[in-house]
Amino acid sequence: MTEPEPIASAPMVGLAAVILAATLDEPRVLTVPVAGQGAGRAEGLPAGPLEPAHPTLERGLRAWVERQTGQSLGYVEQLYTFGDRNRRPGGEDGGRHALSVAYLALVREARPAADSAWQSWYRYFPYEDWRAGRPPSLDALAARLEAWAAAAASPEEGRRRLDRIGLTFGAAGSGWNEERVLERYELLFEAGLVPEAGAPDALAGQAMAFDHRRMLATALGRLRGKIKYRPVVFELMPPAFTLGQLQRVVEALSGVLLHKQNFRRLVAQQGLVEETEAVTAETGGRPARLMRFRREVLLERPAPGLRLPSGRAG
Amino acid sequence: MTEPEPIASAPMVGLAAVILAATLDEPRVLTVPVAGQGAGRAEGLPAGPLEPAHPTLERGLRAWVERQTGQSLGYVEQLYTFGDRNRRPGGEDGGRHALSVAYLALVREARPAADSAWQSWYRYFPYEDWRAGRPPSLDALAARLEAWAAAAASPEEGRRRLDRIGLTFGAAGSGWNEERVLERYELLFEAGLVPEAGAPDALAGQAMAFDHRRMLATALGRLRGKIKYRPVVFELMPPAFTLGQLQRVVEALSGVLLHKQNFRRLVAQQGLVEETEAVTAETGGRPARLMRFRREVLLERPAPGLRLPSGRAG
DNA sequence: CCGGGATATGCTCAAAATGAGCATTTACCC
DNA sequence: GGGTAAATGCTCATTTTGAGCATATCCCGG
Numbered sequence: 001m002t003e004p005e006p007i008a009s010a011p012m013v014g015l016a017a018v019i020l021a022a023t024l025d026e027p028r029v030l031t032v033p034v035a036g037q038g039a040g041r042a043e044g045l046p047a048g049p050l051e052p053a054h055p056t057l058e059r060g061l062r063a064w065v066e067r068q069t070g071q072s073l074g075y076v077e078q079l080y081t082f083g084d085r086n087r088r089p090g091g092e093d094g095g096r097h098a099l100s101v102a103y104l105a106l107v108r109e110a111r112p113a114a115d116s117a118w119q120s121w122y123r124y125f126p127y128e129d130w131r132a133g134r135p136p137s138l139d140a141l142a143a144r145l146e147a148w149a150a151a152a153a154s155p156e157e158g159r160r161r162l163d164r165i166g167l168t169f170g171a172a173g174s175g176w177n178e179e180r181v182l183e184r185y186e187l188l189f190e191a192g193l194v195p196e197a198g199a200p201d202a203l204a205g206q207a208m209a210f211d212h213r214r215m216l217a218t219a220l221g222r223l224r225g226k227i228k229y230r231p232v233v234f235e236l237m238p239p240a241f242t243l244g245q246l247q248r249v250v251e252a253l254s255g256v257l258l259h260k261q262n263f264r265r266l267v268a269q270q271g272l273v274e275e276t277e278a279v280t281a282e283t284g285g286r287p288a289r290l291m292r293f294r295r296e297v298l299l300e301r302p303a304p305g306l307r308l309p310s311g312r313a314g
Numbered sequence: 315m316t317e318p319e320p321i322a323s324a325p326m327v328g329l330a331a332v333i334l335a336a337t338l339d340e341p342r343v344l345t346v347p348v349a350g351q352g353a354g355r356a357e358g359l360p361a362g363p364l365e366p367a368h369p370t371l372e373r374g375l376r377a378w379v380e381r382q383t384g385q386s387l388g389y390v391e392q393l394y395t396f397g398d399r400n401r402r403p404g405g406e407d408g409g410r411h412a413l414s415v416a417y418l419a420l421v422r423e424a425r426p427a428a429d430s431a432w433q434s435w436y437r438y439f440p441y442e443d444w445r446a447g448r449p450p451s452l453d454a455l456a457a458r459l460e461a462w463a464a465a466a467a468s469p470e471e472g473r474r475r476l477d478r479i480g481l482t483f484g485a486a487g488s489g490w491n492e493e494r495v496l497e498r499y500e501l502l503f504e505a506g507l508v509p510e511a512g513a514p515d516a517l518a519g520q521a522m523a524f525d526h527r528r529m530l531a532t533a534l535g536r537l538r539g540k541i542k543y544r545p546v547v548f549e550l551m552p553p554a555f556t557l558g559q560l561q562r563v564v565e566a567l568s569g570v571l572l573h574k575q576n577f578r579r580l581v582a583q584q585g586l587v588e589e590t591e592a593v594t595a596e597t598g599g600r601p602a603r604l605m606r607f608r609r610e611v612l613l614e615r616p617a618p619g620l621r622l623p624s625g626r627a628g
Numbered sequence: 629c630c631g632g633g634a635t636a637t638g639c640t641c642a643a644a645a646t647g648a649g650c651a652t653t654t655a656c657c658c
Numbered sequence: 659g660g661g662t663a664a665a666t667g668c669t670c671a672t673t674t675t676g677a678g679c680a681t682a683t684c685c686c687g688g
Contacts, residue, residue: 081392081395242636259676284686286684287683298481598662
């Protein structure tokens with residue numbers, strides 16, 4: 001495991017993992033402490049350089065994650081290769097490229113290991129959680145964004161900024177699109193409202209090391225989109241679960257509340273689950289039947305996901 | 315542009331572009347000749363190594379494409395980073411990793427430049443074109459696939475193979491999913507039915523250099539999915555076009571025919587286009603009104619695409 | 629033992645979106 | 659002037675959504 005002598009122009013390739021889980025109705029991401037980088041330690045994603053011993057990128061990623069967190073991964077998909085910006089410490093030209101191939105992993109269990117910790121992902125994106133209604137911090141953020149638009153060099157640029165704000169954050173309360181996590185983060189970044197870009201407070205969420213928060217935003221957007229057309233939520237569920245638990249996990253991921261009866265109708269008629277014998281005691285209320293994921297749907301035609309209706313409450 | 319001395323373990327990072335266009339109702343991909351690699355020259359995608367002078371990955375890609383083909387790119391999105399398999403000539407361990415960051419580009423004009431050439435992409439995937447009904451080569455391919463399934467080491471493995479065949483190629487005529495281009499290619503690859511994997515003929519399509527056909531398959535699948543939820547087709551259209559032309563391009567991309575009246579209703583009610591003054595002479599038939607893409611939809615709420623109905627004909 | 633609180637489940641209904649056709653218009657060609 | 663080829667306009671039966679109302683069952687406190 002000796003590091004070879006770097007040469008000036010060979011790119012450095014890193015692997016990074018956004019590992020997501022959902023426990024107790026809260027969506028989580030697995031973080032590790034990152035040394036230094038300014039004051040003390042920051043939170044970061046499990047990551048490490050691609051090594052010659054790694055047979056493939058994905059195997060290398062799994063190795064790094066197990067080494068750093070003890071977590072073994074099930075569902076893994078490639079997310080994006082970062083390297084386009086904010087990754088060139090050496091200036092505008094010359095220097096080495098630093099790429100990072102990021103992966104999205106979904107896991108069921110949340111056993112904390114070593115230094116790693118599970119954090120609610122709304123710690124990093126508080127304004128993405130609309131389950132309790134419009135997040136209060138959005139008003140302050142919107143005000144700062146508008147100030148940023150007003151401070152544009154030209155009126156046209158200001159108008160473009162306003163358009164983007166409306167597009168990503170929803171114009172006039174209508175039209176919040178939960179999938180645009182990355183676009184919102186990038187807008188906040190450009191506007192200098194995130195700590196990584198110099199904001200004095202964490203109104204726009206807790207910072208992460210390097211560009212890891214951008215990776216997390218990419219992962220959330222991707223997952224929020226994907227649950228609608230692929231049955232990936234079940235990667236986060238235990239073997240048996242109630243429809244209520246399933247709904248609360250979907251709501252936790254997407255950040256919006258759903259109409260209960262319609263949600264269960266959707267799940268039922270898609271044939272995504274089947275009943276088991278058992279029921280749960282749960283908290284108060286009538287006991288719910290435990291369901292299990294019908295793996296066969298993966299072999300059936302389009303293998304649908306869970307379209308999110310727009311309903312606000314149950 | 316001198317190549318630095320490679321060191322044993324530093325990964326090599328390449329950039330590759332899948333550049334797509336649609337002219338005359340035929341979907342095209344821009345190819346360049348690739349020297350050697352066995353007998354004579356093969357077709358490949360524009361590609362080149364990431365260089366220190368490249369400010370970003372995407373800018374590097376654009377530079378390579380312009381240098382090799384003279385084509386300048388408009389819409390560009392990152393596709394996938396390949397490196398997981400069939401890219402390690404040096405054996406199972408040791409040696410350098412060779413990654414390739416592939417991009418998808420959509421262009422309007424198709425001016426052929428230098429050695430590059432536009433090819434119909436169904437040259438590489440003939441079985442993906444269902445516009446004239448079920449492609450005849452599919453019968454022969456299906457027979458070979460079934461033979462491959464029958465030749466599995468165990469009955470369970472054979473059943474798994476049959477499941478995959480049904481899932482990707484559609485079971486019993488029903489359920490062809492035009493988006494599963496990559497899964498179909500990978501299945502054919504595993505079954506040894508493509509030239510790259512040793513097939514004696516080109517029944518499953520023309521080969522490309524390296525793993526470029528895998529990249530192309532990835533791009534087609536991505537594009538076929540994306541036109542359904544983002545208005546990306548218009549990147550391929552001229553400034554003014556008729557609804558008939560638009561439909562024929564969508565059909566060319568997706569490989570299936572659509573119900574004409576429903577298609578135009580969809581486009582109209584989504585507000586994706588607006589009328590211009592002009593009409594066309596066209597071929598026979600009543601002249602059609604020329605339309606233009608309403609760029610404003612990109613600023614409106616969800617910015618929808620063109621859902622493909624299942625209808626078979628017009 | 630009874631009523632209230634909290635869910636889980638079952639069903640209904642109107643509105644909107646889909647899938648398939650039928651019928652008309654308006655060119656060009658012979 | 660009739661025939662052919664699209665482009666357009668409309669209709670209609672089904673499905674799919676979005677929203678509620680009503681019941682069924684548990685636990686708990688009194």
